[in-house]
Amino acid sequence: MPIGRLEHTNISVTDPDRSAALLIDLLGWEERWRxxxxxxxxxxxxxxxxxxxxLYTGDHVTGDFAKGNPLNHVAFTVDDLDAAEKVVTFYGLKPFGHDDYEPGRRFYFFDWDGIEFEVVSYE
Incomplete structure (x- = not known):
């Protein structure tokens, strides 16, 4: 049986530079290509x-996406949930839905385009 992993996700956003900066600061990632x-x-x-x-944009990308059409949310794991929440609020976004259940603590936030993200820590 083959073994797979998610290679990439392509998300439409109104400002890829802003979204890239958030994800780089939030997750310690790097820019691979533009x-x-x-x-x-x-x-x-x-x-x-x-x-x-x-993170894709074009003239037809207007934002204001509706949750669940078709994407519910994108989830990330981090090693420090409190530090991650500080990054999200630094960017002017509002964390919500804080909870603690298996497999870890978590919160959610919507970005500027209405895309929902979940941030989870297994620590």
Whole structure:
């Protein structure tokens, strides 16, 4: 049986530079690539060696996405949940839904475009 892993996710955002800065500060990631998209518009890829998030924008990307159409949220694990929450609030975003259940403590936040993120710590 093959073994797989998520290689990347491509998310439309209104300001890839702003979203990239948040993810780099929140997760300790690096910018892997930026440039023009083959489909028009432009993208910034942020992540690690084997996985990343592509932050795409084009003239048709207006933001104000509705939760669950079709994406419910994107979740990340961090080693320091309190430090992660400080990064989120530094960017003017509002953490909510704090909880502690298996497999770890967590909170959620919406970005500027209405995309929901979950941040979890197993520590």
């Amino acid at each position: 440039g023009e998209s083959k489909m028009g518009g432009r993208s910034i890829h942020v992540g690690e060696k084997h996985d990343y998030i592509a």
